[in-house]
Amino acid sequence: MEMRKPVAVDKAVQRVMKHALNGSVEFLPIHRCFNETLARDIVATHDVPHFDRSPYDGFAIRSRDTIGASRDFPVEFEVIEEIGAGSVATRKVEAKQAVRIMTGAQMPDGADAVIMLELVREIERDGKVFIQIRRRVKEDENVSFKGEDAKQGELLVNKGTKLNPGIKALLATFGYTEVPVAKKPVIGLFATGTELLEVDEALQPGKIRNSNSYMLADQIKRAGGEPRFLGILPDHLEGSYSAISEALKEVDLLITTGGVSVGDYDYMPDIYARLGAEVLFNKVAMRPGSVTTVAAMNGKILFGLSGNPSASYVGFELFVRPIIRKMLLSPRPHLKKVRGVLGENFTKANPFTRFVRSRAYLEGGQLMAVPSGKDKSNIVMSLASANSFAILPGGSRGYQQGDEVDILLLEDDEGSAWPW
Amino acid sequence: MEMRKPVAVDKAVQRVMKHALNGSVEFLPIHRCFNETLARDIVATHDVPHFDRSPYDGFAIRSRDTIGASRDFPVEFEVIEEIGAGSVATRKVEAKQAVRIMTGAQMPDGADAVIMLELVREIERDGKVFIQIRRRVKEDENVSFKGEDAKQGELLVNKGTKLNPGIKALLATFGYTEVPVAKKPVIGLFATGTELLEVDEALQPGKIRNSNSYMLADQIKRAGGEPRFLGILPDHLEGSYSAISEALKEVDLLITTGGVSVGDYDYMPDIYARLGAEVLFNKVAMRPGSVTTVAAMNGKILFGLSGNPSASYVGFELFVRPIIRKMLLSPRPHLKKVRGVLGENFTKANPFTRFVRSRAYLEGGQLMAVPSGKDKSNIVMSLASANSFAILPGGSRGYQQGDEVDILLLEDDEGSAWPW
Numbered sequence: 001m002e003m004r005k006p007v008a009v010d011k012a013v014q015r016v017m018k019h020a021l022n023g024s025v026e027f028l029p030i031h032r033c034f035n036e037t038l039a040r041d042i043v044a045t046h047d048v049p050h051f052d053r054s055p056y057d058g059f060a061i062r063s064r065d066t067i068g069a070s071r072d073f074p075v076e077f078e079v080i081e082e083i084g085a086g087s088v089a090t091r092k093v094e095a096k097q098a099v100r101i102m103t104g105a106q107m108p109d110g111a112d113a114v115i116m117l118e119l120v121r122e123i124e125r126d127g128k129v130f131i132q133i134r135r136r137v138k139e140d141e142n143v144s145f146k147g148e149d150a151k152q153g154e155l156l157v158n159k160g161t162k163l164n165p166g167i168k169a170l171l172a173t174f175g176y177t178e179v180p181v182a183k184k185p186v187i188g189l190f191a192t193g194t195e196l197l198e199v200d201e202a203l204q205p206g207k208i209r210n211s212n213s214y215m216l217a218d219q220i221k222r223a224g225g226e227p228r229f230l231g232i233l234p235d236h237l238e239g240s241y242s243a244i245s246e247a248l249k250e251v252d253l254l255i256t257t258g259g260v261s262v263g264d265y266d267y268m269p270d271i272y273a274r275l276g277a278e279v280l281f282n283k284v285a286m287r288p289g290s291v292t293t294v295a296a297m298n299g300k301i302l303f304g305l306s307g308n309p310s311a312s313y314v315g316f317e318l319f320v321r322p323i324i325r326k327m328l329l330s331p332r333p334h335l336k337k338v339r340g341v342l343g344e345n346f347t348k349a350n351p352f353t354r355f356v357r358s359r360a361y362l363e364g365g366q367l368m369a370v371p372s373g374k375d376k377s378n379i380v381m382s383l384a385s386a387n388s389f390a391i392l393p394g395g396s397r398g399y400q401q402g403d404e405v406d407i408l409l410l411e412d413d414e415g416s417a418w419p420w
Numbered sequence: 421m422e423m424r425k426p427v428a429v430d431k432a433v434q435r436v437m438k439h440a441l442n443g444s445v446e447f448l449p450i451h452r453c454f455n456e457t458l459a460r461d462i463v464a465t466h467d468v469p470h471f472d473r474s475p476y477d478g479f480a481i482r483s484r485d486t487i488g489a490s491r492d493f494p495v496e497f498e499v500i501e502e503i504g505a506g507s508v509a510t511r512k513v514e515a516k517q518a519v520r521i522m523t524g525a526q527m528p529d530g531a532d533a534v535i536m537l538e539l540v541r542e543i544e545r546d547g548k549v550f551i552q553i554r555r556r557v558k559e560d561e562n563v564s565f566k567g568e569d570a571k572q573g574e575l576l577v578n579k580g581t582k583l584n585p586g587i588k589a590l591l592a593t594f595g596y597t598e599v600p601v602a603k604k605p606v607i608g609l610f611a612t613g614t615e616l617l618e619v620d621e622a623l624q625p626g627k628i629r630n631s632n633s634y635m636l637a638d639q640i641k642r643a644g645g646e647p648r649f650l651g652i653l654p655d656h657l658e659g660s661y662s663a664i665s666e667a668l669k670e671v672d673l674l675i676t677t678g679g680v681s682v683g684d685y686d687y688m689p690d691i692y693a694r695l696g697a698e699v700l701f702n703k704v705a706m707r708p709g710s711v712t713t714v715a716a717m718n719g720k721i722l723f724g725l726s727g728n729p730s731a732s733y734v735g736f737e738l739f740v741r742p743i744i745r746k747m748l749l750s751p752r753p754h755l756k757k758v759r760g761v762l763g764e765n766f767t768k769a770n771p772f773t774r775f776v777r778s779r780a781y782l783e784g785g786q787l788m789a790v791p792s793g794k795d796k797s798n799i800v801m802s803l804a805s806a807n808s809f810a811i812l813p814g815g816s817r818g819y820q821q822g823d824e825v826d827i828l829l830l831e832d833d834e835g836s837a838w839p840w
Contacts (some may be wrong), residue, residue: 030634031649035640050623059681084685086615088626102683104615104727105627151799157804164831165642166803170634170730173628177620195524197504200597203470206508206526213831214450215589221454222585229451235504263522265504277568307524310588332717338783343716344614346748366758367785381570383586384577404785409834410582 004261004283006290009318009353010176010420014320015280015335019296020251023185023327027178030171035163036181037328040169042157044073045174047147052107055144057121059098059131060089060111066137074121074132090097098131103299107143114142121206154298160222160368162413184226187320188212188251190244192258192268193307194234212312215383216305219316222411225253225324235265241274248275252327255320258307260293267345268293268304285394287354289315312381314355317410332415335389335408340367341389342405349400354394355387360407369407398401422682425701426710429738429773430840433754435700436739439716441672443605443747447598450591455747456601458642462577462587465594467567473529475564479540479551480509480531486557492579494541494552499636502511510629510773518551532561580749582644582833584641591728602748604646607740608671609633612653612678613659613727621730632677632732635803636725639736642743644672653665655685658743661694668695668720672747675740678727688713688724697722705814709735733803734775745835752835754793755809760787762810762825765804767818776808780827793829 007015052103054060061077069075077098079408083089089099094341099108107114120131140280145400150156158166158175163181194401196204196210210232210334217227233256234242240259248254260282261267272279282304284292289312293304303320305312325333345355358369369390373382391406392399399405445459473481481497483565489495490677495516496791501521503509509519509528519528527534530798540551570576577587583601591599598639617623630652637647650667653660653676668674679688680702695786697715702724708731714837725732736805737755745753766776778789789810793802811826812819819825828839 031637034638046623049628051625055628057681058585067533083626084615085613086627086655102685103681147632156801164636164804165636166636166806168629168638169733170801170804172619172631172634175621175623187506193505193524195504199592199595201461201595203466204539205471206473206503207506208469208524209588211596214592215585217451218454218583218585218588235506247513261477261523264502265522270461300468313585340787362787363759365787367763367782367787381576381590384584384590385440386586387584402635413831 006283006285006352007281009284009286012281012284013318013322013420016294016301017278017322018281019301020184020323020326021299021301023329025180026183028181030168030177030179033163033179033181036159036179038157038159038163038167038180039182039308039329040180041155041159042174043168044150044152044154044156046152048150048173048202049144049146049148052146053144054101054103054105054107054114054142056114056116056142057103058101058114058142060093060101060108060114061098061109061137062093062095063113063137063139063141065096066133066135067136069133071134072226074134076130076132079129079131082120105373112139112143113126116142154237158261160331171376184224185252185327186228186250187217187220187225187324188228188230188247189256189257190230190232190233190247191252191382192235192240192274194265198232202394212307212309215309216255216257216316219313220324221273223321223324224328229303233269235259237267237270244271245275253301253303253323254322255305255316257304257312260304260306261291271387272302285352286314287350287352290352292406293318294319310357310383316388317389317408318355330415332414332417334408334419337412337416338367338407338409338414339404340369340407342399342401342403343368343370345398345401346371346392349396349398350394352394354392355389355408356392357382358390358407360388360409361383367407369405424682425707425770426703427701429704429706430833432701433676433738436714436721437742439700439721440746441721442603442717443749445600446603450597450599453583453599453601457600457750458577458579458581458583458587458600458604459749460600461575461579462594462596464570464572464574464576466572468570469566469568470592473564474521474523474525474527474534474562476534476536476562477523478521478534478536478562480511480521480528480555481518481535481553482515482531483533483557483559485516486553489553489555491611494554494747496550496552497569499549499551501528501829505725513587513752521798523665524583528776531534532559532563533557535699536562536807541584548687580751591760593749604644605650605672605744605747607640607645607744608648608650608674609636609663610650610667610674610676612655612676614654615684616652617651632727632729634827635729635733636677636782637737639733640744643741644748645744655679655687657687657690660687661691664691664815665695672721673721673740673743675725677725680711680724680726685712692722705732707770707772712739714739715820730777730803734809735776737809737828738775752836754839755830756832756834757836757839758787758827758829760789760827761823762819762821762823763788763790766791766812768815769818771815771816773807774812775828776812777802778808778810778827780808781827787827789825
C-alpha cells in the first residue's frame with residue numbers, strides 16, 4: 001500500500017497559493033450588483049457637495065448686514081426669492097436682502113451665511129415679505145462648502161473591497177452606472193462514488209444521497225464564486241477520466257469529492273497521473289481532511305477533497321476559498337483568524353492539527369467558541385451550526401474550557417492575509 | 421410651524437413592531453436556494469447512517485472468531501467477497517470468513533466487526549484469498565451503527581434559521597428537493613425631491629444624484645427582502661399621492677426617502693393624512709434620523725425615512741429591518757447588540773441617542789468599535805466602511821476612547837430578540 005507523507009497545513013496552503021490564478025474584470029449595471037468585489041479603485045468623480053449648499057431650512061443672507069443686530073435692535077431683510085432643493089436662485093443677494101432656502105439647496109450668489117428658519121420672525125408689509133434677525137450671523141455660518149465632504153479625484157474605496165449598501169450609495173452619487181467588479185470564477189463540482197444517490201432518489205441499501213455537492217456549491221457562493229454542478233461519477237476510471245478532462249475545458253477550477261484515499265476504488269490519483277497534473281500534496285497533517293489532494297495543470301487547479309462531508313467542508317475553506325478570493329482581487333484571501341476562548345473542553349488528543357467546527361459568539365465583548373456537535377468527521381449535523389473552526393494544534397493532550405485558541409471565522413468577508 | 425414630540429427609540433421601535441406582518445412560505449428547489457430562511461423545522465427523514473456501516477477500509481468478520489489470535493498464533497480467514505461503497509454483500513459471513521469492505525459500505529450479514537486493512541496480512545493459496553489476523557477484535561469494533569448520528573424524526577434545524585452550507589448538506593442528505601423557505605417580502609422604494617437626478621444623468625447646478633434608493637435596495641437585500649425600484653418623485657403633492665397609493669397595491673412595505681421634515685416642500689405628512697394612514701411617530705429622539713416617520717394602513721407599513729443618506733441608513737436598520745426579519749420568521753429580528761469598547765474619542769455631546777456609524781473589529785478576542793469617518797449626517801463616505809453602530813446615549817458629555825458601549829452589528833445574521 002502506498003505510504004503518503006503528510007504535509008503541514010501552512011506548507012500545503014502555500015503550495016496551492018503558488019498556483020493562484022488572476023481574476024478578471026467585468027462591468028455590471030449598478031442595480032444588478034450585490035456583494036460583488038470591486039475590481040477597480042473608486043474615486044470621487046466630482047466634489048461633494050458639488051456646490052455650496054445650505055444644511056438647513058432658512059434664509060441665505062450677507063452676514064455683514066447683521067452687524068449690530070440684537071434682540072432689541074433687529075435688522076430687517078427683504079425676502080426676494082424662495083428656492084427649493086433642486087432649484088437655483090435667479091437673483092444675486094444684495095444688501096439687506098434674503099433668499100428663502102431649503103435644506104440641501106444651492107447658496108445664491110452674494111450670500112455667505114444661512115440663518116435657520118426658527119430664529120427669524122417673518123412679517124408682511126406692502127405685499128412684500130420681510131424677516132427680522134435678532135443676532136449677529138457670522139460669515140460662512142451654516143454653509144456646507146463645495147468639496148467639503150469629498151474632493152474630485154479622491155480615492156473612496158479600494159479595489160478588492162466587497163460591495164455593501166454604503167459603497168453602493170457612493171457609486172450612485174458619483175454616477176457609476178456600470179460597476180467594475182471581479183468576475184466570479186466558475187468552479188466545477190463532481191461528486192465521485194458508486195454509493196451516491198441524487199437528492200430526489202429514494203434510499204437504497206448501502207447508498208446515501210450526494211450532499212457534498214450542495215454543501216460545496218453554497219460554500220463556493222459564500223466565497224464569491226459560481227458553482228457548476230457536474231453530477232455524480234461512479235467509481236469507474238475510464239468514465240471519470242473523460243468526464244473530468246472534458247469538464248476542465250469549461251471551468252476555472254475543479255472540485256471533486258471522494259476517490260482520493262488509497263482504497264481500491266479511489267481513482268483520483270490515477271486520473272491526476274493520466275492528466276499529467278502536478279500533485280501538490282496528497283496528505284495534509286490535519287483533521288478532518290487529511291486525504292485532501294490538490295493538483296495543478298495548465299493554469300487550472302484540481303481540488304480532490306475527501307468524500308466525507310466534514311473533511312470536504314474544511315478542505316474547501318482552507319484550500320479553495322483563498323484561490324477564489326484571490327481571483328476576486330482580495331488582498332486578504334484566507335479565512336479571518338482571530339483569538340478567542342474555548343467554551344467547552346475538547347479532550348480528544350490528536351497528533352495532527354484539528355479544525356474543530358465551532359459556534360463562535362461574543363459574550364461581554366469577548367469572543368468564545370464552542371464545538372458545534374460531536375466532532376466525528378462523518379457527522380454532517382455539526383456543520384449546520386458551525387460559523388468557525390477552532391484550531392487545536394496537534395499534540396498529546398486535549399484542550400480545556402477557558403484555553404485561548406485561534407479561531408477561523410467562516411462568515412466573515414474581510415479575511416486574513418496569511419493566518420498560519 | 422408644527423412642533424413634533426420626539427419619541428424614544430425603543431418606544432418607536434415598539435410602535436412599529438405592533439404592526440409587524442406575517443411572513444408566508446414558498447418552496448424553492450434545493451439547488452436554487454441560498455441564504456434564504458427556513459420556514460419549517462427540518463427533521464431527519466431517516467436514520468443516519470441508515471444501515472450499519474464500516475468507517476474504514478478493511479475486512480468485516482465475526483469478532484468471536486478472533487478469540488485467541490495473537491502475533492504468534494494468527495487466525496486465518498477466507499475472503500469470500502469484496503464490496504465497494506454502494507454495493508451490498510450477497511453472502512452471509514460465516515465462521516472464519518471475511519468480506520473485504522470499503523469506507524462507508526454496508527456491513528454484511530453475520531459480521532459484527534471490522535479490522536482495518538493495514539492490520540492484516542493477505543495471502544493467496546489454491547486460488548483463494550486469506551487474511552491473517554494477529555489480535556483479538558472486539559464485538560462492534562469499527563462499526564458505525566444505524567441511527568448513530570441522527571434518528572428518523574429528530575429535529576435538526578429550527579424554522580427561522582438562515583440557510584448555510586452545512587444546512588444545505590442536511591437538506592440534501594434527507595432528500596429535501598424542495599426547501600420550505602420564507603417568501604421574501606417585496607419592498608417598494610421611492611426617492612422624493614425635485615433636486616434628485618438619476619444615476620445616469622449629468623450633474624446640474626443645485627441637484628444631486630439619487631443614492632438613497634440604491635443604498636436601501638442593498639440594505640433590503642442584506643436583510644433578506646426584495647427591493648422594487650419605483651423611481652423619483654418630484655416635490656409635487658398630487659403626483660406623489662397618486663404614485664404612492666398605486667404602489668401600495670403592489671408591495672408589502674413601502675419606503676420613501678425625503679419629504680418628512682416640516683419644510684414647505686415636505687409633502688409626506690399630507691400624503692399620510694390623505695391616505696388615512698395612522699402615523700405611529702414623526703420624530704424620534706435619535707441622531708441621525710430624528711425626522712423618521714412611520715405610518716400604517718390596511719396591513720401595510722409606510723416608512724418615511726429622511727432624505728439624508730446617513731439618516732435613512734440608520735432609520736432602515738432600526739425600523740424596517742426587524743419588520744422584514746419578522747416576515748422571514750426570525751425569532752431575533754433586530755440588529756444584534758453586543759458590548760464593545762470605543763476605539764476613539766467621540767466628544768460631540770447630544771441630547772438625543774446617537775447611532776454612530778462604526779467599524780467594529782476583534783482585537784485579541786475583544787470587540788472594538790471606531791467611528792467610520794466624520795459623523796456629520798450628510799457625509800455618505802462614512803457609510804462605506806461601517807459594519808456597526810455604536811450606541812451613544814444622549815447626555816451632556818461626550819465619550820472617551822476605552823469607554824464600554826453597546827454596539828449594533830450590521831452584517832450579522834443572527835440578530836437580537838429585543839436589543840433596547
